[in-house]
Amino acid sequence: MDDFQPLLDYINRLVQLDENEEKKLCDLISYRKLLKGQYFLQQGDICKFSGFVVSGCTKTFFVDEDGQEHVVMFAIEDWWTSDMGSYISQKPADFNVQCLENTTLIQISYEDQQELLRQIPKLERFFRLIIERAFVSSQKRIVRNLSMSAKDRYLHFRNVYPKIEQRIPQYLIASYLGITKEFLSKIKSQLILEQ
Amino acid sequence: MDDFQPLLDYINRLVQLDENEEKKLCDLISYRKLLKGQYFLQQGDICKFSGFVVSGCTKTFFVDEDGQEHVVMFAIEDWWTSDMGSYISQKPADFNVQCLENTTLIQISYEDQQELLRQIPKLERFFRLIIERAFVSSQKRIVRNLSMSAKDRYLHFRNVYPKIEQRIPQYLIASYLGITKEFLSKIKSQLILEQ
DNA sequence: AAATGATGTTAATCTAGATTAACATTTACT
DNA sequence: AGTAAATGTTAATCTAGATTAACATCATTT
Numbered sequence: 001m002d003d004f005q006p007l008l009d010y011i012n013r014l015v016q017l018d019e020n021e022e023k024k025l026c027d028l029i030s031y032r033k034l035l036k037g038q039y040f041l042q043q044g045d046i047c048k049f050s051g052f053v054v055s056g057c058t059k060t061f062f063v064d065e066d067g068q069e070h071v072v073m074f075a076i077e078d079w080w081t082s083d084m085g086s087y088i089s090q091k092p093a094d095f096n097v098q099c100l101e102n103t104t105l106i107q108i109s110y111e112d113q114q115e116l117l118r119q120i121p122k123l124e125r126f127f128r129l130i131i132e133r134a135f136v137s138s139q140k141r142i143v144r145n146l147s148m149s150a151k152d153r154y155l156h157f158r159n160v161y162p163k164i165e166q167r168i169p170q171y172l173i174a175s176y177l178g179i180t181k182e183f184l185s186k187i188k189s190q191l192i193l194e195q
Numbered sequence: 196m197d198d199f200q201p202l203l204d205y206i207n208r209l210v211q212l213d214e215n216e217e218k219k220l221c222d223l224i225s226y227r228k229l230l231k232g233q234y235f236l237q238q239g240d241i242c243k244f245s246g247f248v249v250s251g252c253t254k255t256f257f258v259d260e261d262g263q264e265h266v267v268m269f270a271i272e273d274w275w276t277s278d279m280g281s282y283i284s285q286k287p288a289d290f291n292v293q294c295l296e297n298t299t300l301i302q303i304s305y306e307d308q309q310e311l312l313r314q315i316p317k318l319e320r321f322f323r324l325i326i327e328r329a330f331v332s333s334q335k336r337i338v339r340n341l342s343m344s345a346k347d348r349y350l351h352f353r354n355v356y357p358k359i360e361q362r363i364p365q366y367l368i369a370s371y372l373g374i375t376k377e378f379l380s381k382i383k384s385q386l387i388l389e390q
Numbered sequence: 391a392a393a394t395g396a397t398g399t400t401a402a403t404c405t406a407g408a409t410t411a412a413c414a415t416t417t418a419c420t
Numbered sequence: 421a422g423t424a425a426a427t428g429t430t431a432a433t434c435t436a437g438a439t440t441a442a443c444a445t446c447a448t449t450t
Contacts (some may be wrong), residue, residue: 072338085331094338103275121316124252128323133331138333141290144447145340146309146373150407169427178341183407191348345437364397378437380399 004029007052007106010078014129026192028112032105040081040097040105047086047093049107053079056103057167061175062095070176074100074164080130081105100168104158151187153179199224202247202301205273209324210317219314223307227300235276235292235300241286242281244302248274251298252362256370257290266370269359271294275325276300295363345374346382 004026011017017025032051034040038126041047043062051058053075060072060081072095075081086093087110108116117124142152154177158165170188171181179187199221206212212220227246229235238257246253248270255267267290272275275350281288282305298314303311308350339348349372353360360368365383366376373381 050380062338062342068342070338070341072341074332084327084334088327088331094335116322121319124316124319124323125312128319128326131323131326132283134278134328135326135333138330138337139267139279140289141337142333142340143257143265145268145337146265147257147263171427179406180408180410181428182430186407189429206415366397374436375438377400377439381437384399 004031004106006054006078011123015126017104017120017122019053021120021122025116025123026068028116029106029108032107034099034103034105035167036099036102040099040103041083041086041095043094043096044092045086046090047083048109050080050082050087050110050113051075051097051105051107053073054104054106056099056101056105057164058097058099058103059168059172060095060097067125071172073177074161074163074168074172076167080134085136095184100172132177144176149182150177151190153177154187155191199226199246199301201249201273205247206318206321210321212315212317216315216317220311220318223311224301224303227302229294229298229300231294233294235294235298236278236281236288236290238289238291239287240281241285241307242278244304245275245277245282245308246270246292246300246302248272248276249299249301251294251296251300252359253292253294253298253365254367255290255292260338264370266367269356269363269367269371271362275329279329295367342372345372345378346385348372349379350386351380 007029008017011025016159032040032049034056040049040051040058045087051187054195055077058075058081060075061069061085062072063069081097083093083097085091086095090110117127120172148156154173157173157177170184174181174184177184202224203212203217205224206220227235228250229251232357235244235246235253250272253270253276255270255278256264257267258264259322268276270292276292278288278292280286281290285305286343312322339351343351352368365379369376369379372379
C-alpha cells in the first residue's frame with residue numbers, strides 16, 4: 001500500500017482524525033510520481049487535483065500575452081500545489097505546475113475532496129485553516145511587492161526560503177521576485193561587495 | 196434590535212442556516228458605527244474583530260519604515276475587512292483599517308467566531324469558501340502586479356471596481372496600484388488623449 | 391467671502407530596474 | 421571526452437515610473 005503518512009502527519013498537526021476518518025481519507029487520495037520537467041497541471045486545462053508534495057519540487061508559472069513566463073510560486077516537501085482559482089471553480093487554469101525535480105505528490109481530486117468534506121467535517125476546518133494561512137502569506141507578499149526594493153525582496157526570500165533558493169536556478173527566483181535574471185545577478189554581486 | 200439581515204443574506208448565499216443557527220449567530224455579532232476618519236483597527240494593535248461592511252467604505256493600509264503609506268485594500272458594502280494575519284494569530288496587526296466615509300459594520304470578535312465555528316459547523320464551510328475566494332483574488336493581484344504595466348493595472352481596477360473608483364481620492368487608488376499620484380495623473384491624461 | 395486644507399495636474403529631472411548583447415560556466419547527453 | 425543546452429555574468433544603453441516643485445481646483449470651516 002502507498003504511504004500517505006506525510007499527509008496524515010500534516011493534517012493531524014491541525015485537526016485530530018480518528019482511525020476511521022484516516023481510512024476514508026486514504027481511500028480517496030492517490031500517489032503520483034512525476035519526472036523532472038513533467039507537468040502536474042497545464043494552463044488552460046481544468047485543475048482536477050490538488051497536490052501535496054511529498055518529495056521533490058514544483059514551480060507554478062504562467063505565460064503572458066507577450067510569451068513571457070512569470071513564476072507565481074514554488075512548492076517543496078509539505079507544501080500544497082494547484083491552481084486554486086481553477087480548482088474551486090473547475091474552470092480553465094491560469095497557471096502551469098511543472099516539476100523542477102523528480103517529484104512525488106499525494107493528490108486529491110476535486111470531486112473526492114467535496115466528498116471528503118461531506119464525510120469528515122474536521123477536514124472542513126483543516127482546509128479553512130490552511131487556506132487562511134495561504135491567504136495571509138499572499139497578502140504579505142503583495143505588501144512586500146508594494147513597499148520593498150528588489151534587493152530587499154531578494155534578501156527576504158533568501159532568509160525565509162533558504163532551502164528553496166539552493167535547489168532552484170537563479171533565473172526562476174528572479175522571475176518569482178518580479179525582476180530579470182540580469183538584475184538579480186547585479187544585486188548578488190553588490191551584496192558580495194558589501195560584506 | 197439591530198438589523199443583521201445584510202450579513203445573513205450574504206451567508207445564506209453560500210450555506211443555509213436554520214432559524215436556530217441564525218439566532219445563535221445574531222447573539223454573538225454586533226453593530227458598529229464609525230465616522231469618516233475613524234479607525235476600525237490600528238497597526239500594532241491586536242485585531243480583535245472581523246468586520247462586514249454594511250454601508251460606507253474603509254481603506255486598509257500600513258506605514259512603512261520610511262513613513263510612507265501603502266494602501267493594501269478597500270472595502271465597501273458586502274465586503275469583509277480586518278487584518279487576517281493578526282486576527283487568526285491574535286498578534287499585533289501590520290495594518291490600519293480606517294473609514295473613508297461614515298461606515299456601519301457588523302463585527303465578530305475572534306473568540307466569538309471560534310465559539311460560532313464550534314456551535315455551527317456550517318460556518319466552518321462558509322468561512323472556508325470566502326477565504327478560498329479571497330486567496331484566489333489575492334493571487335490574481337500578485338499576478339497582475341508581476342505582469343501588467345501601471346496603466347493596465349489601472350484600467351483593470353477601473354473595470355472591476357467602478358463603484359470604488361468613484362468614491363475614493365485618486366491618490367489612494369495610486370497607492371493601491373503601487374504607483375505615485377503624479378504618475379496616475381499622467382496615465383489618466385494619456386488615456387484621455389487616446390480616446 | 392476669505393482662508394485653510396485636501397486633492398489634483400503639469401513638467402523637469404532622476405533612478406531602479408529592463409533590455410540587449412556578448413561571453414563564461416556548468417550540466418547533461420551521445 | 422566532446423558537444424549542445426541550460427544557466428550565470430558583465431556592461432552599455434534605455435525606459436517606466438519616482439521625485440521634486442510649482443501651481444490649480446475644490447471643499448470646509450469661520
